Amino acid sequence: MEQFRVVKSITLELAEAMLDQAVTKARELGVSVNIAIMDEAGNLKSFRRMDGAPLLSIGIAQRKAYSAAAFRIPTGDWYDLIKENPRLLHGIPHTPDLAIFGGGFPIKVEGEVIGAIGVSGASEEQDEEICRAALEVVKN
Amino acid sequence: MEQFRVVKSITLELAEAMLDQAVTKARELGVSVNIAIMDEAGNLKSFRRMDGAPLLSIGIAQRKAYSAAAFRIPTGDWYDLIKENPRLLHGIPHTPDLAIFGGGFPIKVEGEVIGAIGVSGASEEQDEEICRAALEVVKN
Amino acid sequence: MEQFRVVKSITLELAEAMLDQAVTKARELGVSVNIAIMDEAGNLKSFRRMDGAPLLSIGIAQRKAYSAAAFRIPTGDWYDLIKENPRLLHGIPHTPDLAIFGGGFPIKVEGEVIGAIGVSGASEEQDEEICRAALEVVKN
Amino acid sequence: MEQFRVVKSITLELAEAMLDQAVTKARELGVSVNIAIMDEAGNLKSFRRMDGAPLLSIGIAQRKAYSAAAFRIPTGDWYDLIKENPRLLHGIPHTPDLAIFGGGFPIKVEGEVIGAIGVSGASEEQDEEICRAALEVVKN
Numbered sequence: 001m002e003q004f005r006v007v008k009s010i011t012l013e014l015a016e017a018m019l020d021q022a023v024t025k026a027r028e029l030g031v032s033v034n035i036a037i038m039d040e041a042g043n044l045k046s047f048r049r050m051d052g053a054p055l056l057s058i059g060i061a062q063r064k065a066y067s068a069a070a071f072r073i074p075t076g077d078w079y080d081l082i083k084e085n086p087r088l089l090h091g092i093p094h095t096p097d098l099a100i101f102g103g104g105f106p107i108k109v110e111g112e113v114i115g116a117i118g119v120s121g122a123s124e125e126q127d128e129e130i131c132r133a134a135l136e137v138v139k140n
Numbered sequence: 141m142e143q144f145r146v147v148k149s150i151t152l153e154l155a156e157a158m159l160d161q162a163v164t165k166a167r168e169l170g171v172s173v174n175i176a177i178m179d180e181a182g183n184l185k186s187f188r189r190m191d192g193a194p195l196l197s198i199g200i201a202q203r204k205a206y207s208a209a210a211f212r213i214p215t216g217d218w219y220d221l222i223k224e225n226p227r228l229l230h231g232i233p234h235t236p237d238l239a240i241f242g243g244g245f246p247i248k249v250e251g252e253v254i255g256a257i258g259v260s261g262a263s264e265e266q267d268e269e270i271c272r273a274a275l276e277v278v279k280n
Numbered sequence: 281m282e283q284f285r286v287v288k289s290i291t292l293e294l295a296e297a298m299l300d301q302a303v304t305k306a307r308e309l310g311v312s313v314n315i316a317i318m319d320e321a322g323n324l325k326s327f328r329r330m331d332g333a334p335l336l337s338i339g340i341a342q343r344k345a346y347s348a349a350a351f352r353i354p355t356g357d358w359y360d361l362i363k364e365n366p367r368l369l370h371g372i373p374h375t376p377d378l379a380i381f382g383g384g385f386p387i388k389v390e391g392e393v394i395g396a397i398g399v400s401g402a403s404e405e406q407d408e409e410i411c412r413a414a415l416e417v418v419k420n
Numbered sequence: 421m422e423q424f425r426v427v428k429s430i431t432l433e434l435a436e437a438m439l440d441q442a443v444t445k446a447r448e449l450g451v452s453v454n455i456a457i458m459d460e461a462g463n464l465k466s467f468r469r470m471d472g473a474p475l476l477s478i479g480i481a482q483r484k485a486y487s488a489a490a491f492r493i494p495t496g497d498w499y500d501l502i503k504e505n506p507r508l509l510h511g512i513p514h515t516p517d518l519a520i521f522g523g524g525f526p527i528k529v530e531g532e533v534i535g536a537i538g539v540s541g542a543s544e545e546q547d548e549e550i551c552r553a554a555l556e557v558v559k560n
Binding site: 152155156163183184185186187188189190191195198217 | 291292295296303322324325326327328329330331335338
């Protein structure tokens, strides 16, 4: 019997390097955001709220990261998956802790999800741009 | 005076047989899902998360089973019941612990609900197919 | 930079074998209990409520398993750790989702925690005895 | 009429410098902890979970920081304030989000609280020692 499976989980070192990069990109864009990193199991690893970033985004950033860890897809992909089916369109967005708008991405190494990042506080496009800048830190 | 009424409640034995069948069907379909069985009173009886199944579906599977136990109808039937009435369409999906999309079914014996099953983690169609496979275990 | 660390996570196969053994032991003892297995990250993997087991124990069994996964020690060890310090004795037990009484154990393979088991519904001694019986299934 | 009062709120820059120092001290002590920094309003500013730190401490660290921000005293001071009054001793610890054991401290500049730090995952003494090391970063 296989007793366990091997899982890869993001280190604090990578999480912090990603947060550094995210903050740098946000400053370039002139916005203040919240950034959350979760491990592959959806537990909080690292978090930063930039000075002046919106308070509600403390939670939104975490839910975006959690959603991306929990379903292994970018949060911005959800709408296309549910838009044609009215049951899903009216039902799925009520799932607690699920964000279905852009700004959450899985963090992958060698094809495996090791964690996730969520950014909230600017426009959806800017939140996603900040995520992508942070993901460039990850070596594959 | 009638002092009590007799309620039929699913056994652990049937719940486990249904979970076995659900896991077998999920493997046939090549998907990893969460499966929850609740009794007729909406209390958790049995649960399995297949290796690699999405984390958010731990809760979704339980909410589907709870909804099916609580209203005695498949969760996928809700949309047709509310779609013509905008108050219901925009209000009902906010009900805590109610899932209005497919993948939750009551378990009936001799016309009576003895429990419910909820499956989450694959497409709505696959989640429902896995439920139906599990329901075939029930003898009527 | 180390980007990830390798973690071992319990399989559904081992979780189910442990639940089988737990139920067998509970029947030997003539008690009905709730049994929860979580993975090493504190996410629910598998659960069974025996026929007639107490309803509040649905949650207690899960909190015991969660606590054992989250702190890597048996839940029954907490009291000795806090009893001499009145701040801890009056404060720690209020931690949400922490159980400080017996019936939760980490599941270890090769010295690493791969998950945890929690049992609730009988006496503290019986809950622990059922856990230990289930842990015998684990090969080291 | 005074229309507003000026509030001093910790910057992300100081929060991160404190977290760096806290992680350095934890490594010296050979422990893995969770560290949370909140602003003076009790909103999360910055957070780190060291590799291998206990999961339940994700929440405990935040509750310690919140408690210290909310009442402007170290969390370890609570017990002496309530121990002589049985109503307080048995009542106060039930307050949601209040931690009454050591490991949470307000962050003060020029006599004013600008935020708070909470550490959880090691012994009470070590958690407090890590907080104090981080507080040395603050210039007064």
